[in-house]
Each structure stands twice: as structure tokens, then as C-alpha cells.
Amino acid sequence: MRRRLKPGEYAEVRAFAAVAEACSFRRAAADLGLTPSTLSHAVRAFEDRIGQRLLNRTTRAVTLTEAGTKLLQDLRPALELLDDAVAAVGIPEDMPVGTVRLAAPRLAIQMLVGPAIRRLARDCPHVTLDVRTVEWPGDLTGGFDLGIQYGNDVAQDMVAVALTKPFTAAVVGSPGYFADHPPPLHPADLVRHRCIGCLSGPAGALYRWAFERDGETVVLDVGGTLVTDDADLMLDGAIGGIGLWHGIDQVVQPMIDDGRLLRVLTDWSPSFPGFHLYYAAGAPLSPAVRAVADALRSRG
CATH class of the missing domain: 3.40.190.290 (D-Maltodextrin-Binding Protein; domain 2)
Structure with a gap:
């Protein structure tokens, strides 16, 4: 039977994810408003509870173990959903909300993403755009919702939409x-x-x-x-x-x-061919992803 987290263990999961992302107990503690010792105790308790070492700790660095790396990859989508659900409280139902992950070459970020961020801030203030520089994305592995690439040569299960002229x-x-x-x-x-x-x-x-x-x-x-x-x-x-x-x-x-x-x-x-936006075909885009796509395509 799959083991379920107890209510008190969610804080330990958050503690682990914060330290893993920051690669530092001190920085993660500052972000969470806790002391490093409190955070260290929470992560240690979580490791003891699941019977796996997740972090390698030295006086100079904090790094992920193989188990910690896999767990963080699995946790990211779930934690983002939790954050989005909390952020959506009190927001009108027709207002896009959530985090959208975008992979794009640096030139596309300079030409297209900057103006799109300004449009999103104005029209969709509850959408967070997480942008990563990837010169040749190729696909959407790694948890990305959208990608930008040169040309429209994409896999069969992808849709490509022109963002610029040739x-x-x-x-x-x-x-x-x-x-x-x-x-x-x-x-x-x-x-x-x-x-x-x-x-x-x-x-x-x-x-x-x-x-x-x-x-x-x-x-x-x-x-x-x-x-x-x-x-x-x-x-x-x-x-x-x-x-x-x-x-x-x-x-x-x-x-x-x-x-x-x-x-x-x-x-x-x-x-x-110029830059093209691409995303997975089939399932409809979420309101937040659609908002980002529209902002990237807009010229207003």
C-alpha cells in the first residue's frame, strides 16, 4: 500500500524542497522566515522518516543525493499546483493563475519574452512566468509548458506557431x-x-x-x-x-x-524561418499557459 504523508509532514517536504532549490540552509531559511537550525531539524526528520539521505552536507556546500534529485523532480509539479491553488483563493474564476515554465534561446528572450512579461504583468497579474535559457530546446522535457525555437520543425505530437517573420x-x-x-x-x-x-x-x-x-x-x-x-x-x-x-x-x-x-x-x-512557439498537441492549454502564449504572440 502506498504510504500517505501525514499533515505535519508537508512542512518537512517544503523544508526539503526549499533547501534543495537554494543549495543552502541559510538562504532557504531566510526565504521561509525560519532559523537554519529549525530547517535542518525538519529536513533531518524527513530523511529519518522516509529512510533515505536526500542531501549531502558539508561546511561549504549542500548538494542533492541521487534520491534527493529524483524526489525534487517529482515534487516540483505537485508543489507548484499547491502554490497555484493557494494563490487562486479569492481570485475571480475567469482570471488566469499559476506558474508557466518556458524554454527559449537567449535571442528570443530578448526579442519576445521581455515585452510579453510586461503585457502579462498588466493583464494577468496572477500568472508567474518561469523562463529558462535553452538555446536548442528540441522538446518540452524537463517540465516545460512552452518552448521557443528557430523554425517550425517540431515532433508530430507538437504544435508550432510563428512568433516572428522570417x-x-x-x-x-x-x-x-x-x-x-x-x-x-x-x-x-x-x-x-x-x-x-x-x-x-x-x-x-x-x-x-x-x-x-x-x-x-x-x-x-x-x-x-x-x-x-x-x-x-x-x-x-x-x-x-x-x-x-x-x-x-x-x-x-x-x-x-x-x-x-x-x-x-x-x-x-x-x-x-523565424522564431516559433511550440507546445504539446491534444489537450487544451490551461488558462495560464494560454495567457502566456497570447502575450508572446501579441504585438500590442
């Missing part, structure tokens, strides 16, 4: 760089230029620069003095004259407008 590639460099290097007129000219390498995709492979014009396609391996997977570093490098960057028009246009960057090979720039 992106257009943009090769840019600084005026200072072009003062010392003649602008390329054809993609083949890039072999004589310093180019900023981008590590891309789930495997972190070096991105090959692709160009198209009048049915002709050119794909190049480029080289330079910087290779990174950090888009901000690539952009800073281009502005600082380190080399040319193969970026996205929506990202670089403000710097082109203010003169910090110059665009080249414009007539060779291909387009590719």
Missing part, C-alpha cells in the same frame, strides 16, 4: 574594419577577410556561411580571430572591428541605422 541573414562589419579591408562583392571574397565564427546547433558545430542569389548557392567555411557561441560577443566583435559577422537583420539593423555597422553582400542574403 529572418534575413546580414553580413556586417564596422567602418573602421572596412577602412583597412575592401568590402566583399562576392561571397568568395570572404576568404580574404577576418570572419567571426559562430558555434551553432545542438552539437555546437561551426556554422557555415550560406548565400543565395538568382538560383546560385554558395556555402563557405570562414576563419578569423574569434570563434564563439555567444551572440553578444559576436556583435561586440563586429562593432569593435575584429571582423565580419554573419548575423540576423533584426538584430543588426539598429547598429546599421546609427552608423556603427555597415552591411555588405546584401543581394546575397538568404532568408530562413
